[in-house]
Amino acid sequence: MEKILIIDDEAAICSSLTFALEDKYAVKSTTDPLQAVMWAKEERFDLCLLDLKIGNVSGIEILMELKGIQEDLIVIIMTAYGTIASSIEAIKKGAYSYLTKPLNKEGLYSIVEQALKFQKLNRQVEYLSQELEKKYNYKGIIGKSPLMKNVFTLIEKLKDVETNVVISGESGTGKELVARAIHFSGKRKKEPFVAVNCAAIPENLLESELFGFKKGAFTGAAGDQMGKFQYANNGTIFLDEVGDMPMALQAKLLRVLQLKQVTPLGSNHPIELNIRVIAATNKDLKKAVEAESFRQDLYFRLNVVEISIPPLREKPQDLPLLFQHFIQSYNKELNKKIKGLSEEAQNCLLQYHYPGNIRELANILEYAMLMTEEPYIQLGNLPLELQKKSSAVFAYNQNPVDSLVGLTLDEMEKLLIEATLKKNEGQRKKTAQMLGISERGLRNKISKYKIDK
Incomplete structure (x- = not known):
């Protein structure tokens, strides 16, 4: 009652x-x-x-x-x-x-x-x-699409083994989240997890940051310093953007992985390591090996198993879950009581292709929640660039010719390809014929414009 x-x-x-x-x-x-x-x-x-x-x-x-x-x-x-x-x-x-x-x-x-x-x-x-x-949140990673379910399956298989792993994916897809899920769900979870962004540290400092140094090893070395490998001993070291590591340092990293020991700069005494290595990259390491910018022997040492994180545009089924997740999260952080998205705002966010992936989506929703005092996020609360894109798509659907005024040629071509694909229910061969281009040409343009079809 x-x-x-x-x-x-x-x-x-x-x-x-x-x-x-x-x-x-x-x-x-x-x-x-x-x-x-x-x-x-x-x-x-x-x-x-x-x-x-x-x-x-x-x-x-x-x-x-x-x-x-x-x-x-x-x-x-x-x-x-x-x-x-x-x-x-x-x-x-x-x-x-x-x-x-x-x-x-x-x-x-x-x-x-x-x-x-x-x-x-x-x-x-x-x-x-x-x-x-709860159902679609795996160790802090949100997703229900088949692509993400495959990622969850790989995490489960890898969490308790010593196998080195490479996590590949575009910037903002959540590669570090996956690395943390592997570590904190496995047998090393009580040991350190140390993350190093190889692209963010200047080349002349990266070696000492990774391996440490002894007092007097170089000008300015006023005392001993432990490297990240030592800090991570018995746990996991996460080498983010490993594809940006200089070639000279790649050789030293390979030796550390082969011998399972690290020697600080200025020391003659190696330190034994019991460590798991997880690397991540937004580059195609196979192509980097072919271009001779990444060592082949290091590639095979690191890449025993690869986990590929799909970009957000390839898993639209996950978008509503992510909207809900970030709104709940920012409600707590910003002391808000936002219930959700208006239909117009949600349609706009569902149509967007997110070049910055999940990181960009999070920023968009944080901005929108800061801008609104209403229970639901409105289209006008979204960043202006998204509103313009949404208006362009709507205008095109209502009056295709007039709406093209003011758009770049690339923007017009993208709209035309999207509309033709939609008319042909995603059939690329028929779409290519209608547009008067080859299937390969269509495939290249779909990739260029990141069209979700």
């Missing part, structure tokens, strides 16, 4: 409302707002009927206090005809609706029933959202 709290400074109204509702609901009523707040702290109510003015106390203040105690409490404001404007202000502060006095019994029953149904639906949505988050 749902529980209803009634707060009104007229005892007669409290009594009449209690009498009207107690056959169907568990009802508590009081003329004292402080008593009501105390009850709300002690037990959970489903709905509150709250007078807009309780003696000298503002109903809006009580509303905000009650919502602070129980966020999903449904509050219906009761007000006289002359204060409807104040009731609307209360709705902006979180009230569900308002009733005008004198109260109509049928209207009361109707709005209470409607409000409780709304709350039940909201609670179900919240529960299902949490269940979906």
Whole structure:
């Protein structure tokens, strides 16, 4: 049975409302707002009927206090005809609706029933959202697409073995998250996980950063320093962007991996290592080997197993889950209460191709949540560049010729290819024929424009 709290400074109204509702609901009523707040702290109510003015106390203040105690409490404001404007202000502060006095019994029953149904639906949505988050969240990695399920399967197979792993993928796809999932779900999880970005450290410092040095090893070496390999001993070292490592240092890294020992700069005493190496790259290492910018022997030493992380544009099924995940995450971080995306905002985000992948999506949603004070993110809250792209797609669909004015040739070509693919239900051969180009040419343009088809 749902529980209803009634707060009104007229005892007669409290009594009449209690009498009207107690056959169907568990009802508590009081003329004292402080008593009501105390009850709300002690037990959970489903709905509150709250007078807009309780003696000298503002109903809006009580509303905000009650919502602070129980966020999903449904509050219906009761007000006289002359204060409807104040009731609307209360709705902006979180009230569900308002009733005008004198109260109509049928209207009361109707709005209470409607409000409780709304709350039940909201609670179900919240529960299902949490269940979906659990179901499709693997060690902090969100995804339900077949491509991501394959990644999860590989993590499970690799977590408790000593095999070296290379994680490949575009920037922003979450390569370090995968590396951390392998480490923290495996037998080394209680040991150190040390991440090194090989592209972010200057070439002349990277060697000492990795292997450490002894006092006096070079000018400025005022004392001994442990390298990252030593810090990671017994655990995992994650070499991010390993494809950017200088060739001379690649040879030294190979020796460390072969001998399973590291010698700090300026020392003659090697240190034994019990370490797992996970590397990551946004480059094609096979092509780097062919171009002689990456050592073949190091490639084979590192790349026993490769995990390829798909770009976001190749797994559109994961987008709604990621929207939900980041909104929930930023709600906590930014102290917001955003419920989701408007239809227009969601359609815009679903159409975008995300060259920066998950990192870019996270930035877009953080920006949008900073820009909105409403329960749902609107199209106008998204970055201007996304709004322009969304408007261009909409305009093209409505009036293809006029909408092309102002676009670059590349943008027009991309829209034309997307529209033709859609018309042909993704059939590339038919699309190529209609566009008057070869299938290979179409394939190259789809790759160039990162068209999700």
